[in-house]
Amino acid sequence: MDNTARSSHAISGVFIFLLLGVFAVFSTVMVVMGAKAYRSTIDRQDMHNADRIAPAYIRSMVRADDERGVLTVEEVDGMQSITMRNTYDEDTYITRIYCCDGKLYEWFSSDDIEFAPAEGEAVCACDGMEASLQDGLLSVKLLNDEVWTDVDIALRAFR
Numbered sequence: 001m002d003n004t005a006r007s008s009h010a011i012s013g014v015f016i017f018l019l020l021g022v023f024a025v026f027s028t029v030m031v032v033m034g035a036k037a038y039r040s041t042i043d044r045q046d047m048h049n050a051d052r053i054a055p056a057y058i059r060s061m062v063r064a065d066d067e068r069g070v071l072t073v074e075e076v077d078g079m080q081s082i083t084m085r086n087t088y089d090e091d092t093y094i095t096r097i098y099c100c101d102g103k104l105y106e107w108f109s110s111d112d113i114e115f116a117p118a119e120g121e122a123v124c125a126c127d128g129m130e131a132s133l134q135d136g137l138l139s140v141k142l143l144n145d146e147v148w149t150d151v152d153i154a155l156r157a158f159r
Contacts, residue, residue, distance in 0.1 A: 047145075053124040054104050054142050055151045058082065061097060061106070062138060068157040071138065073131045076115055080131050082140070085111065096120070099129035104142075 065071060065084040074083045082097040092111035097104065098120070105120035128143035136158025140151040 051144060051147070051149060054126050054144065055140075055149055057104070057123055058097060058140055058142075058151055059153060061095070062153050062155070065095070066156045070157070071133065071155065073133045073138070077117060079117065080129060082131050082138070099126045099142075102127055104129065 061084070062071065062082070065086065070084050070086060072083050072085075074081050076083075076096065076098070079098045079100060084095045086093050086095070094107075094109060094111055094115075096107040096115065098107070098117065099105070100117045100120070102125060103122040104124050104126035105117065105122055107115065107117070107120035109115075126142055126144055127146075128141075130141040132139050136155045138151075138153045138155060140153075142149045142151065
């Protein structure tokens with residue numbers, strides 16, 4: 001009787017240990033699967049954010065300066081530039097939005113300062129930009145990771 005009680009306790013101990021091991025293995029598998037799902041979600045979110053930042057930035061800047069005669073599309077130093085000229089206290093200032101070296105840049109300066117693309121402030125990643133302004137419609141095409149995104153803005157100043 002003493003031997004059967006001991007073997008029953010031993011089997012019971014092994015069963016509990018085995019159950020605990022199975023729980024640990026499944027817990028580890030669940031943590032690894034959760035981490036992969038989280039990483040996938042974050043990567044997808046980063047990709048979508050990169051695709052939305054440049055169009056949203058251009059829309060915001062253009063709408064803020066939507067006045068007749070302020071906005072033009074120019075070719076400067078071999079780059080297309082969305083150019084906005086504003087006058088503050090009788091001084092003219094220029095804001096240029098352009099793509100250079102794989103990034104979208106903003107350059108703001110007085111009208112009498114020569115344009116220096118390298119001195120602009122990087123906004124986000126952007127591999128290329130094409131812009132045109134016709135009959136009050138600003139059409140911008142942005143290239144990011146070999147995908148073109150169209151941004152069309154009907155300017156209120158031309159209505």
